[in-house]
Structures are given as structure tokens and as C-alpha cells.
């Protein structure tokens with residue numbers, strides 16, 4: 300005990316408490332910083348499972364959209380009608396901003412799968428007639444997820460996915476464990 304401590308036992312106790320709390324907080328900070336690093340070195344089954352999402356398509360009616368979570372991001376799945384398909388395949392205005400053929404953006408014509416984040420600043424667009432409208436600055440995406448107008452520079456992003464069956468997809472890629 301220092302001379303200072305012996306003068307005021309209350310002050311000594313308070314200082315000891317503060318030192319202890321500081322040590323605990325600092326330790327927690329180190330653990331927090333280390334976790335993502337350690338976790339990335341050795342991905343567990345749980346981590347791998349979170350990087351993919353299996354989605355049932357059978358409950359999405361024709362013309363309806365389902366939003367699912369994939370890696371913390373919304374993914375829009377639109378079950379397109381024959382009319383929606385022919386419209387996006389004939390719409391020449393979709394070739395102006397970020398030209399891309401609808402055929403290159405889908406694996407099966409009736410199913411559109413896109414990440415539901417606006418490519419301008421990341422807001423979540425809202426489902427509207429004939430596409431999605433971003434409420435933040437007015438970008439509009441068609442039923443192929445292609446930007447038609449507004450400040451968004453790119454079409455909605457296509458996540459990696461595969462069909463596990465006619466009515467089930469797996470979004471994301473299962474990474475190989477070495």
C-alpha cells in the first residue's frame with residue numbers, strides 16, 4: 300500500500316475498483332479483436348452453415364416475392380409470371396444503364412434471385428408493380444433486378460446459388476474445408 304492509499308482508504312478502494320474494471324474491459328477488447336481472426340482461420344460447421352441458406356420455393360405463388368436472409372443480407376426471390384418474363388426480355392430501356400440480358404441473370408426463367416440491397420448506398424428497395432423502388436433516392440429496378448433509373452450505378456447483385464431440386468435452392472457456396 301502506498302503512502303497515498305494509507306491516507307484515504309476510500310480513495311484506495313475506488314482506485315483498485317477502477318484498475319480492475321479497466322483490466323477486464325481491456326481483456327474483453329483483446330478477445331473481441333481476436334475472435335474474427337481465429338474464426339476465419341478455422342471455420343466451424345456452424346460458420347459454414349451460416350454462409351449458405353437453403354430456401355423452399357414451393358410456397359412462393361406465381362407473381363409473388365419472398366425475402367430471405369443470406370449472410371445478414373436480404374435476398375429477393377421472385378416467382379415470375381410468363382408476362383413478367385416476356386416483358387423484361389423485350390424491354391429495351393433495360394439496356395441503357397447497366398446493360399445485361401435477362402437470360403444471363405437467371406438460371407430458370409421463372410425464378411429471379413437477387414441481393415435486395417440498392418447498389419447506390421445500400422438501402423432495401425420496396426416491391427412495386429413491375430419491379431422494386433428504392434425509397435432512399437428513387438432508383439428503380441425491373442423484374443430482372445436491372446436498374447432503369449435513379450442514381451444506382453449497377454443492377455441488383457446476383458448471389459451465387461444452385462438448384463437442389465425443382466423447388467429448392469441453396470444460396471451461397473459451401474466452402475471446402477482443408
Ligand code: FES
Pocket residue numbers: 417418419420421422433434435436437438449450451
Ligand atoms: S440508396 Fe437506393 S437510390 Fe440511393
